[in-house]
Amino acid sequence: MKNYLSIDQGTTSSRSIIFNSKLQKLCDSQIEYDLAYPNDGWVELEPLDILETVKATTKKVLQDYDQIEACGITNQRETTIVWSKETGAPIYPGIVWQDRRTSEYCNELKAQGYEETVKKRTGLVLDPYFSATKINWILENVDGAREMASEGKLAFGTVDSYLVYQLSKEKNHYTDVTNASRTLLFNIHDMCWDEELLSIFEIPASMLPEVLPCDGDFGTLNIQAKDIPIRGIIGDQQGALVGQSCFESGDMKSTYGTGCFLMVNTKDDPINVDEGLLTTIAYGLKGETSYAIEGSIYSSGNIIQWLRDKMKIFNDAKDSENFINIDGNSNNVLFLPAFNGLGAPFWDSEIRGGFSGITQDTTLNDMVTSAFHSITFQTKEIARILENNKIEINKLLVDGGMVSNKTFCQVLSDTLQKSIIKPENVESTALGACKVAMIASGEDVSSFRDNLTTFEPNNSLKEIYEDNYQRWRKYVVHNLSEN
Ligand code: ADP
Numbered sequence: 042m043k044n045y046l047s048i049d050q051g052t053t054s055s056r057s058i059i060f061n062s063k064l065q066k067l068c069d070s071q072i073e074y075d076l077a078y079p080n081d082g083w084v085e086l087e088p089l090d091i092l093e094t095v096k097a098t099t100k101k102v103l104q105d106y107d108q109i110e111a112c113g114i115t116n117q118r119e120t121t122i123v124w125s126k127e128t129g130a131p132i133y134p135g136i137v138w139q140d141r142r143t144s145e146y147c148n149e150l151k152a153q154g155y156e157e158t159v160k161k162r163t164g165l166v167l168d169p170y171f172s173a174t175k176i177n178w179i180l181e182n183v184d185g186a187r188e189m190a191s192e193g194k195l196a197f198g199t200v201d202s203y204l205v206y207q208l209s210k211e212k213n214h215y216t217d218v219t220n221a222s223r224t225l226l227f228n229i230h231d232m233c234w235d236e237e238l239l240s241i242f243e244i245p246a247s248m249l250p251e252v253l254p255c256d257g258d259f260g261t262l263n264i265q266a267k268d269i270p271i272r273g274i275i276g277d278q279q280g281a282l283v284g285q286s287c288f289e290s291g292d293m294k295s296t297y298g299t300g301c302f303l304m305v306n307t308k309d310d311p312i313n314v315d316e317g318l319l320t321t322i323a324y325g326l327k328g329e330t331s332y333a334i335e336g337s338i339y340s341s342g343n344i345i346q347w348l349r350d351k352m353k354i355f356n357d358a359k360d361s362e363n364f365i366n367i368d369g370n371s372n373n374v375l376f377l378p379a380f381n382g383l384g385a386p387f388w389d390s391e392i393r394g395g396f397s398g399i400t401q402d403t404t405l406n407d408m409v410t411s412a413f414h415s416i417t418f419q420t421k422e423i424a425r426i427l428e429n430n431k432i433e434i435n436k437l438l439v440d441g442g443m444v445s446n447k448t449f450c451q452v453l454s455d456t457l458q459k460s461i462i463k464p465e466n467v468e469s470t471a472l473g474a475c476k477v478a479m480i481a482s483g484e485d486v487s488s489f490r491d492n493l494t495t496f497e498p499n500n501s502l503k504e505i506y507e508d509n510y511q512r513w514r515k516y517v518v519h520n521l522s523e524n
Pocket of ligand 1: 053297298346360
């Protein structure tokens with residue numbers, strides 16, 4: 042049996058896992074790192090931190106496993122790094138996907154009428170979330186950057202691209218189709234960088250990586266004197282889709298990590314759903330491109346992190362489970378989950394978070410429960426739009442750090458009144474990267490099935506969740522920045 046290395050570079054941590062070709066996890070290593078919040082709505086990371094944590098976790102897992110057939114990389118998407126082609130050094134910290142600093146610039150571009158062009162070509166909305174306006178910000182605000190870029194001396198990459206550049210023997214400047222599809226610069230129909238978009242965002246083509254399918258040949262990972270072919274790259278949410286074996290049209294999964302991302306595979310049909318959902322590339326594998334509809338929710342597990350680290354309500358995320366009221370009631374307390382604005386379907390960069398309905402009787406349980414409800418209600422909001430567009434949710438596969446919380450899974454099922462299915466291995470993202478590398482190496486992953494746990498909805502709570510959802514929705518809409 043062959044072994045594969047999966048590198049999962051996430052928003053809160055980097056981890057490396059060795060799987061065998063039966064997709065059994067042999068060993069793993071994970072290191073958390075810190076993000077910086079230098080201004081309201083700004084979120085940055087130190088590129089060296091991600092490089093060092095990836096190297097350290099990979100070295101750790103390689104200690105006991107010599108023979109590695111290939112490596113797959115999955116990563117936080119959209120996060121933007123610009124570095125010097127001469128020295129390899131970043132010219133500015135990485136601007137993280139959650140960062141909202143370019144919201145004014147997005148508004149200007151919308152006022153100039155570019156929204157439609159962008160949506161048609163990229164499947165995305167004109168929002169600071171994606172890489173293009175972040176690259177533009179770096180070129181405008183870092184001393185000398187604009188000149189260096191026009192002289193062809195700067196390179197841009199999402200995290201996958203930066204890692205491959207830094208860790209491949211060949212110093213390849215590559216990315217894959219899923220990461221490219223999140224930049225606002227990639228035409229998802231023609232499958233190439235779009236010249237008109239580059240001109241709108243004033244980004245020279247010389248900065249961009251070459252785009253390969255997910256199962257492309259990305260070079261040779263050189264770590265601890267070992268050479269490992271890099272045979273897979275896939276953005277984290279698409280990685281989870283592959284990890285959960287959502288290969289058929291209509292298959293869907295929802296990942297609850299730092300943010301929450303619900304994705305539906307639409308195969309070769311790039312279906313356009315308005316009302317704030319995205320059309321994006323699901324994967325490019327075995328010579329074919331599949332598309333997906335995505336609902337991107339910015340705040341999910343980071344709300345739990347905030348309750349732990351800033352509100353000090355519990356010391357460990359897993360203890361949050363003890364604070365959830367299971368009767369569907371938060372005693373009228375509502376939470377607006379908008380630390381950095383709201384993503385799908387509201388796309389409001391300026392809105393910020395809040396609680397409402399607090400009285401003398403409000404308890405910590407009510408507040409924590411309302412925070413969890415804000416996550417399940419956001420999912421319901423996406424589900425409602427999908428169903429309006431005739432995309433039926435029969436069952437929802439879930440994964441990500443948060444779904445180890447069983448009470449949360451039950452609340453999700455009660456909110457949606459749907460069956461929720463959780464695999465034993467909730468690290469679907471890393472599993473997806475491994476599967477991509479296996480497919481590229483000629484292995485068949487189609488027979489893989491994980492053990493599943495199903496959460497069935499409690500019908501008697503249907504009305505109370507529906508009422509609370511409607512009240513929450515009103516509260517959110519009332520607070521949107523245009524009101
Ligand atoms: P990412 O890949 O975005 O870094 P993960 O999938 O590793 O995220 O999930 C980590 C998130 O899950 C953290 O934000 C953490 O607060 C949350 N989390 C982890 N365990 C629990 C739990 N038992 N209950 C609720 N939230 C949890």
